[in-house]
Amino acid sequence: MKQVSPPLLQLQGISKSFGPLLALKDVNLTIQHREIHGLLGGNGAGKTTLMNVLFGLYKPNAGQVILRGQTIHIQSPRDAIHHGIGMVHQHFLQVPHFTVVQNIVLGSRLHNRPTLNLTRATERIQDLCQRFGLEADPNAHIIDLPMGVRQRVEILKALYRGVDVLILDEPTTNLTPQEVDSLFESLQRMVAEGMSVVFITHKLREVMQVCDTISVLRAGEHQLTLPRTQVSEELIVRTMVGSDIDLDESILFAATAPQESSSSRTGPPVLDVQGLTLTAESNTPQVDDVSLQVHAGEIVGIAGVAGNGQQELLEAVLGIRTADRGQIRFQNEELGHCSTRDRLRRGIAYVPEDRVQDGILPTATIAQNSILGVHDRPPYSQHGILKWPIITQHAQHLIAEYHIQTQGAGQQAGNLSGGNLQRLILARALAQPIQLLILHNPTSGLDIPTVEQIYRQIRQRRQEGLAVLLVSDDLDELMLLSDRIAVLYRGALVGHLQQKDFDKYEIGRMMSGVYNHV
């Protein structure tokens, strides 16, 4: 055997800090030729930061990147692509009214700029689609495509530029299980053709399914890198979470199926929605004849690919949007034209998907945020006068009980990290006497201990008789927590499964509009 060739890519001693926060501490990572390398870690572990350093989006404070044995300096994504490194971000940047081909060639070097003849580009893209099994119509407009295809377009962008290393940041977030499988097949074909793939995720099972090598990051530090054949799920879990949570008690990593709810589901439902329809300006209904019930002590999950009317449905239930048709009854009372304020006052709490846009007042303090929605009720205000000592005490209580990491109730809420923000929003919702809790993607982007904590809270409140409507893009989350799951597709509920019938692929079929029964 000749001299051993150097690995494809080496990251050595990478450190990166954002102000006082040390996001990466002396991280070493080696990507071999022809491998799918899973980069695993909870949120905030530094996975994306590390890859953003590699892709030239962040400048590291220390460390070097070695490609095929040679040190390279990556100053920008352009440099990275020049060196054959491509990245697909969690949120793609695409021009909705351009076609697939137009989006792919955008920013690449065009040979026939004056005429913009894209025939050759189209042919190349079709060729790439076939080679890697990435089905996409080059002439379709992005706006008409489902998320799964849009993501393929993003991958095609990188392939079109001829990368050797493809970084995928949480690529499965918005995909159905079927789409995930097809993505994995494409990744394997890429590796077969000589490429390497870095697959960033927080989902253990996906890594175990497809990766050749697994690396784990925790709190900005590299924990381990091992071939998949040499690791067990348990080892990885322990490495990911450290000693922060008790695995035997864990909900997230529970080996056994969750216990059935104690609810007998007798009596009238807490929330009863009948024939709810909400039509957008474009005349296609955003919410299409939705009927659903949530009883006390039960968690009803709503699955669906993001953007299928989830937010519209919830906002109609809350009166933030006005429904065109349908009835919403809460505790046997027709909500009709009740304002949002009235609905909240009757005992509904809402945890919106978009924390920063919909959930908090970023420039206001934590104390101010802790009473948003209940600011006009005693004890927080009396006869229209705010009781600041009580509000501050309330906020301090929430901070302590929900382990919100901050210097105090007077701090700006906008400075909180995503996890602490979500704790604050959830704490605010659960602090009031409520009968119905509406959650939308309550754990997206949160670190593992926080997810555990939130699941624990939700479970406990269900046990105490709270009705919970849980809308989530994360199928694993839904299957873990829900007593029943309904599937939303293009604004309509297309399927309904009891806990014993939960099946990932069955739900996935419904999520993509393939279903037999209603």
Added chain:
Amino acid sequence: MSEQSVVLRRQGLGSVFQALVPYIVAVIASFAAAGIVLAVMGFNVPRAYATILFTSFRTPNGIIQTLIKFVPLVLQALAFTIPLAAGKFNIGGEGQLIAGAIGATTVGIMLAGWPAPLLLPLVLLGGIVMGALWILLPAWLLYRFSINEILTTVLMNFVAFELIDYVATNIWPDPVAGHPTTIPIGAGGFLPRLIQQPPLHAGLLIAIFIAILVYFYTDHTSAGYELVATGANARASRVYGINVRNIFFLSLLLGGAIAGLSGAIEVAGVHHRLIAGIQSNFLLLGLIIGLIAKGNHLAVPFVAFFIAVLEVGASAMQRTLMIPGEMVFIVEAFILLFVLLSDVVRRR
């Protein structure tokens, strides 16, 4: 903003000082920058600055001039910062001031014979109502059609300029005045004097009272909370049950009413009649005060007082040193610029 006081109480004077540091730096830097301009122009910089800073405090007259200036400034600033707290921009403060002055004058002339206990409140009320009416159209356009209030409030200013000319030259003109001016209002509509010589009118008490009221409203009532919440994030406020369109409407109306009151006080306290140009440059100074205070209603009166000191100092400097008073406007602009810059610097 709201329970900054709570925070301050807990963290003591040190943090108050820390919060003030960027302002102190901004003021010093502004004076330094303007000083270079003055020096290049060949003026005596130390004397100029001594005049600007100390005129207000050297003589009783200086103090009273400053306090008289303070009244319209603080009210104009509040007319701007109340809508600002809700995230809306009232740039029509001078139009509303003029409308308020016209309202006050109309009441004061038409009911000229009425006794003070009746006439004075009505004169002030006339100003408040007219100020609110003047912003009603922009507020309604915003409420009904989401038409940008910056544009509409500014445009209403121009209408007000024409209207005040019309009232002062055609309806109740004072034939002996060389400038568009009305005849005086009834003596019962004059604001009483707190000090006779040099004269200081009781509008000062009203302004202080309003400033305290506004602070209490925005920082200690649930209605004020909705105002601040809407300004902080209108979308989230709506999600959590606040009717933000009502808040926008109400905040503009309040701003207009206070600007109208400032016009009424100028009439009832200072001029005792309507004079074209009564708005002076109070609008711009009000905006500057509101922005320097960053909408903090506890800070607005103090910033307003400081700007009043500079303004009085500027006129004195112009009189005694022949330095254009506009120099102070440059200083004020610099202060605002540096204060805003300090935000950018801190965020980095």
